[in-house]
Amino acid sequence: MEQEVDDRNDAVGYSTDGDVAVVTIANPPVNALGYAVRSGIVAALERAAADPAVKAVVLTGAGRTFSGGADITEFGKPPREPGLSAVIRHCESLAKPVVAAIRGVALGGGLELALACHARVAAPDARLGLPEVKLGLLPGAGGTQRLPRVVGPEAAVEMIVTGTPIAAAKAATLGLVDGIVEDDLVAGATAHARALVESRQTPVPVRDREDRLAATRRDPSAFEAKAKQLTQRTRGLEAPLACVRAVRMALDTPFDEALSRERALFTELLDGFQSKAQRHLFFAEREATKVAGVGREVTPRPVARVGVVGAGTMGGGIAMTFANAGIPVTLVEMNREALERGLGVIRKNYDLSVARGSLGEQERDRRLALITGSTRYEDLAVADLVIEAVFEEMAVKKEVFGRLDRIARPGAILASNTSYLDIDAIADATGRPADVVGTHFFSPANVMKLLEIVRGRRTAPDVLATLLGLAKRIGKVPVVVGVCHGFVGNRMLAARSAENEALLLEGALPQEVDRAFTDFGFPMGPFAMGDLAGLDVGWRNRKSLGRTAVIADALCEAGRFGQKTGEGFYRYEAGSRRPEPDPWVEALIAGKARERGIERRPIAAEEIVERTLYPMINEGARILEEGIAARPSDIDVAWVDGYGFPVGKGGPMFWADHVGLATIVERLDDWHGKTGRELFAAAPLLRRLAADGGSFAALGRKAGAGA
Numbered sequence: 001m002e003q004e005v006d007d008r009n010d011a012v013g014y015s016t017d018g019d020v021a022v023v024t025i026a027n028p029p030v031n032a033l034g035y036a037v038r039s040g041i042v043a044a045l046e047r048a049a050a051d052p053a054v055k056a057v058v059l060t061g062a063g064r065t066f067s068g069g070a071d072i073t074e075f076g077k078p079p080r081e082p083g084l085s086a087v088i089r090h091c092e093s094l095a096k097p098v099v100a101a102i103r104g105v106a107l108g109g110g111l112e113l114a115l116a117c118h119a120r121v122a123a124p125d126a127r128l129g130l131p132e133v134k135l136g137l138l139p140g141a142g143g144t145q146r147l148p149r150v151v152g153p154e155a156a157v158e159m160i161v162t163g164t165p166i167a168a169a170k171a172a173t174l175g176l177v178d179g180i181v182e183d184d185l186v187a188g189a190t191a192h193a194r195a196l197v198e199s200r201q202t203p204v205p206v207r208d209r210e211d212r213l214a215a216t217r218r219d220p221s222a223f224e225a226k227a228k229q230l231t232q233r234t235r236g237l238e239a240p241l242a243c244v245r246a247v248r249m250a251l252d253t254p255f256d257e258a259l260s261r262e263r264a265l266f267t268e269l270l271d272g273f274q275s276k277a278q279r280h281l282f283f284a285e286r287e288a289t290k291v292a293g294v295g296r297e298v299t300p301r302p303v304a305r306v307g308v309v310g311a312g313t314m315g316g317g318i319a320m321t322f323a324n325a326g327i328p329v330t331l332v333e334m335n336r337e338a339l340e341r342g343l344g345v346i347r348k349n350y351d352l353s354v355a356r357g358s359l360g361e362q363e364r365d366r367r368l369a370l371i372t373g374s375t376r377y378e379d380l381a382v383a384d385l386v387i388e389a390v391f392e393e394m395a396v397k398k399e400v401f402g403r404l405d406r407i408a409r410p411g412a413i414l415a416s417n418t419s420y421l422d423i424d425a426i427a428d429a430t431g432r433p434a435d436v437v438g439t440h441f442f443s444p445a446n447v448m449k450l451l452e453i454v455r456g457r458r459t460a461p462d463v464l465a466t467l468l469g470l471a472k473r474i475g476k477v478p479v480v481v482g483v484c485h486g487f488v489g490n491r492m493l494a495a496r497s498a499e500n501e502a503l504l505l506e507g508a509l510p511q512e513v514d515r516a517f518t519d520f521g522f523p524m525g526p527f528a529m530g531d532l533a534g535l536d537v538g539w540r541n542r543k544s545l546g547r548t549a550v551i552a553d554a555l556c557e558a559g560r561f562g563q564k565t566g567e568g569f570y571r572y573e574a575g576s577r578r579p580e581p582d583p584w585v586e587a588l589i590a591g592k593a594r595e596r597g598i599e600r601r602p603i604a605a606e607e608i609v610e611r612t613l614y615p616m617i618n619e620g621a622r623i624l625e626e627g628i629a630a631r632p633s634d635i636d637v638a639w640v641d642g643y644g645f646p647v648g649k650g651g652p653m654f655w656a657d658h659v660g661l662a663t664i665v666e667r668l669d670d671w672h673g674k675t676g677r678e679l680f681a682a683a684p685l686l687r688r689l690a691a692d693g694g695s696f697a698a699l700g701r702k703a704g705a706g707a
């Protein structure tokens with residue numbers, strides 16, 4: 001191949017292989033379509049068009065990937081021409097066929113660009129998708145109009161509303177790629193391009209293809225049903241609805257008009273708060289993996305086999321998480337019966353996925369085969385990482401870690417799944433505290449994305465590096481936190497919940513509090529959540545700490561443990577999980593209030609938010625002051641990925657900036673004055689930021705610079 005790298009533009013390479021020009025996007029790490037790439041592609045296409053020796057073009061990406069889409073860091077800055085739409089127009093209208101050669105990912109604008117090519121071929125492990133919705137956006141460079149023309153409106157609306165990329169094989173089935181190339185991708189694409197030239201048939205540009213739309217235009221009912229199903233639970237997010245509106249335009253609006261309306265919708269979303277919040281989270285999740293003292297020079301330890309101690313709900317879920325990622329697990333329980341029970345639950349969970357169609361039988365069997373049960377601690381000697389998930393009590397944890405210290409191989413990482421306890425004290429039970437760390441998974445562990453990695457005083461940097469890498473392998477979002485009671489998530493949850501009982505006694509009903517939360521965008525309110533988790537758990541915990549909760553204790557004393565007993569803060573019809581308000585509970589609350597001489601009054605949603613979410617943000621400020629979290633955005637990630645904080649609000653600290661820190665301090669002061677409760681005493685950091693007109697975002701930028 002003749003190499004003629006264009007020295008005027010480093011971001012796009014140009015070379016020729018006989019009569020085919022190869023245009024290569026080279027903008028590491030993900031070949032985002034920033035200004036240099038866009039102008040480079042236009043220049044390369046013009047060059048190919050002008051060269052009579054060139055008959056066709058292959059468009060590909062250097063490195064591991066085709067393109068991760070538009071450069072998100074350019075959003076919000078003044079646009080620079082050529083915009084992506086102009087590049088796409090150029091590509092689609094080129095008189096010579098252009099073939100996209102896709103390896104790695106073609107996402108967002110990357111796939112939109114590929115859709116403007118006359119054909120697409122992909123490597124077997126390529127993934128293609130339009131994930132803009134996850135950034136609170138819709139595809140804004142023709143994706144909502146071209147994808148339906150290639151794969152049909154039903155498949156397109158699914159890909160665009162869920163944002164989930166599809167594998168190359170599925171793309172081939174849908175007609176999104178025209179071929180899969182096993183070996184040399186560019187050579188395969190070049191051959192494909194030559195075949196197009198030799199066939200002498202100019203391929204129809206996607207914009208002019210109407211065949212896949214015809215059936216849905218005649219009868220849109222299947223499309224509408226799919227759209228309805230996809231947007232049933234959008235929890236106040238605007239982007240999924242805008243996506244549907246845009247795809248629908250492919251059916252009833254002329255192409256060019258639809259493009260400009262798509263663009264208008266894109267701009268509207270881009271300027272809105274929700275997309276800002278979701279883009280903040282995108283960068284926050286990546287920022288969270290950058291940890292002070294754990295630079296690139298720190299080499300992670302290899303992890304080929306994992307041990308899990310405890311086959312209860314958490315231990316079982318953790319074992320599944322690793323098996324799902326293809327990592328073998330040894331799962332240890334104290335006795336055969338408990339082990340069999342734990343393994344039985346795992347099997348049942350996988351069977352359920354098979355029944356639902358989300359997992360193949362072969363894959364289920366492969367995953368199950370990766371989990372080896374045992375009742376002997378000695379079997380953990382082969383593990384590179386052992387995660388303890390036993391009863392939440394310090395004496396028990398210390399006993400387990402003492403045993404692990406004797407058994408585990410040198411260099412093995414010893415991790416505790418504790419949700420509250422002191423990792424440093426647990427580490428003291430071993431002769432290797434540098435190898436000890438917290439790995440706090442969230443229930444159900446095989447589903448929830450968050451992994452709180454608790455850094456003990458003596459935890460070695462390479463232990464943290466290992467877990468950060470491992471988190472990515474098992475599909476978790478890691479946040480590194482320091483040692484304190486409850487770490488970041490549960491400590492803030494305690495602050496959020498502290499007023500729950502007072503709100504009930506003063507006049508709110510469980511359903512009113514829960515409604516305030518779901519209206520805010522949480523999937524569930526605290527009382528429905530308590531019923532789901534089981535009220536007896538908190539009751540036992542309170543008893544052991546010598547604490548009380550008037551209403552919750554009374555419910556438990558009456559045998560109402562929540563969903564599992566059919567009654568808790570709500571009633572549940574047999575076999576149903578739907579909480580029904582219960583007059584019995586209302587009477588109980590009224591009675592308890594009377595006993596205490598409290599005159600109940602109506603409580604507005606606004607007050608509920610102020611008395612639950614503002615103390616939680618205040619606790620977040622304390623967590624930052626103490627250095628338990630490195631940056632505000634780490635707290636946002638923990639709350640969105642672990643506790644259902646609405647993504648469209650960007651996490652508690654991001655949302656606090658939006659509300660205004662001065663407003664929050666003013667309301668905390670007011671409640672502090674009224675109640676005298678310490679919970680409402682504004683943290684010094686919060687007060688200082690509010691007084692200086694500062695924000696958590698600005699604080700985070702400083703923290704980022706220092707990390």
Ligand code: 3H9
Nearest residue numbers: 030032068069070071072073107108109131139140141286
């Ligand atoms: C769009 O296309 C809009 C169009 O419809 C219309 C336009 C008019 N831009 O995730 P990683 C950075 S919207 C800028 O750790 P991986 C990322 O921040 C876009 N930067 O790697 C990180 O930086 P750092 C639609 C980006 O291998 C580094 O690259 N596209 C972009 O695990 C590595 O990222 C998407 O939503 C970007 N587009 O995963 C795709 N993407 O090292 C978003 C990444 O400084 N991206 N960066 O922390 C992804 O899903 C993943 O990054 C990807 C790679 C799968 C590509």
